[in-house]
Amino acid sequence: MTNRIPFVPPTRREFLTTAAATTAGLALGGSSLFAADEVAKTSQPESLVKVLYESLSDKQKKDLAFDWDYEDPLLGKLRNHVENNWHITDQTIDSNYFTSDQKELVRQIFVGIVNPDWVEKFDQQLKDDAGGFGKQQNIAIFGKPGEGKFELVITGRHMTMRCDGNSAEHVAFGGPIFYGHAAQSFNEKPNHPGNVFWHQAKAANKVYEILDGKQQEIALVKKSPIEQKVAFQGPEGKFSGIKVGDLSSDQKSAVQDTLKVLIEPYRQSDQDEVVACLNKNGGLDACHLAFYEDGDLGKDKVYDNWRLEGPSFVWYFRGNPHVHCWVNVADSPDVPTNTA
Incomplete structure (x- = not known):
C-alpha cells in the first residue's frame, strides 16, 4: 500500500462542501445535511458512493473496501453473493464505527436506488424485520469509485441491494438481489396482513x-x-x-x-x-x-x-x-x- 497522509476527519462544513461539489453542484443550506431524503431525489447515488468512499479512513477502507473481484474463502466472489439473511461486513450502519455524515450518505444511497414511492414501505419492512434502517444492515464497496468499476452492496436480514452505476456487465440491479418481510410474525397468516410485498x-x-x-x-x-x-x-x-x-x-x-x-x-x-x-x-x-x-x-x-x-x-x-x-x-x- 502506498504511503498516505494520515486521515483527519473533515469538519461538518468541509464535508458538506465536498458532498455538494460532487453531487452536481447541489446547494445544501447551513447544517441541513441531506435533509428529508431530498438529495437522493436530485443526484445520482453513484456520486454519493464516491463521496462516501473518499470519506473513509484507512481503517474503514481496510474493513469495508475490496477489490472488484475479491474472492471470499467461503462465499466465493463476494460482490456477487446473495442470501436471505447475511452480513457482508461486521460493522452495522448505525454503529459508532461510522460518522454521522457517513451514515447519512449510506441512507441517501439507499434512498436513491429505490422508487421514491417505496422509501416508506422499505422503512416499514426494515422496522419490522430489523428494528429500522441501519440497525442490522452492513455495507461493502468493491472497486474504487471514480477510478473504474465499482459497486456498493447493502446487506442484512431480508435485504441484498446494490448500487453499481452499470459497472457490473450483463446483469440488472448490479447482480442478484433479495428482499423479504415478516410483517407480524415469522409464521404469517394467509393474505399476509401488513406485508409490504x-x-x-x-x-x-x-x-x-x-x-x-x-x-x-x-x-x-x-x-x-x-x-x-x-x-x-x-x-x-x-x-x-x-x-x-x-x-x-x-x-x-x-x-x-x-x-x-x-x-x-x-x-x-x-x-x-x-x-x-x-x-x-x-x-x-x-x-x-x-x-x-x-x-x-x-x-x-x-x-x-x-x-x-x-x-x-x-x-x-x-x-x-x-x-x-x-x-x-x-x-x-x-x-x-x-x-x-
Whole structure:
C-alpha cells in the first residue's frame, strides 16, 4: 500500500462542501445535511458512493473496501453473493464505527436506488424485520469509485441491494438481489396482513384466476423448489409451470402487469435494465409462470409460493411462512450465480 497522509476527519462544513461539489453542484443550506431524503431525489447515488468512499479512513477502507473481484474463502466472489439473511461486513450502519455524515450518505444511497414511492414501505419492512434502517444492515464497496468499476452492496436480514452505476456487465440491479418481510410474525397468516410485498403475489394470482382449467393444471406444481435455486437454465432449461408465450393476449397482459408490480420498488434505471435484459432473451413469452401447491397457506388457493422464470430471468416469490424473494436477472444465461 502506498504511503498516505494520515486521515483527519473533515469538519461538518468541509464535508458538506465536498458532498455538494460532487453531487452536481447541489446547494445544501447551513447544517441541513441531506435533509428529508431530498438529495437522493436530485443526484445520482453513484456520486454519493464516491463521496462516501473518499470519506473513509484507512481503517474503514481496510474493513469495508475490496477489490472488484475479491474472492471470499467461503462465499466465493463476494460482490456477487446473495442470501436471505447475511452480513457482508461486521460493522452495522448505525454503529459508532461510522460518522454521522457517513451514515447519512449510506441512507441517501439507499434512498436513491429505490422508487421514491417505496422509501416508506422499505422503512416499514426494515422496522419490522430489523428494528429500522441501519440497525442490522452492513455495507461493502468493491472497486474504487471514480477510478473504474465499482459497486456498493447493502446487506442484512431480508435485504441484498446494490448500487453499481452499470459497472457490473450483463446483469440488472448490479447482480442478484433479495428482499423479504415478516410483517407480524415469522409464521404469517394467509393474505399476509401488513406485508409490504404481498400485493405482488396477489397480482400473480390474478393471472392464475384467469387461466382456464387445463392451463391451471399446467401452471400448478406440487412441490416448491429450494428457494436459493436461482441459477439460470438458459433457453434449453426445464422450466416448471405454464409458458407465457402460450397464453392468450389478455392473460399475457396480466403477466405484464405482474412484472410491472415486481420491478416497481426500484429506481427507474434498474427497472429499465430488467426489461432490457428480459427482451434480449425472448421477453416474457420465453418465461414460465409456476404456482406451488405445497406453499398454499390456509389452503385458500391463493398461492403464496410462485415463480416467474426464463432463460436468464428468475423472480422467485416464496411466501410461506413469510415473504422471501430471490431475484436474478441478466442479459445472458452464461452469467454465473453465487448464492448460499
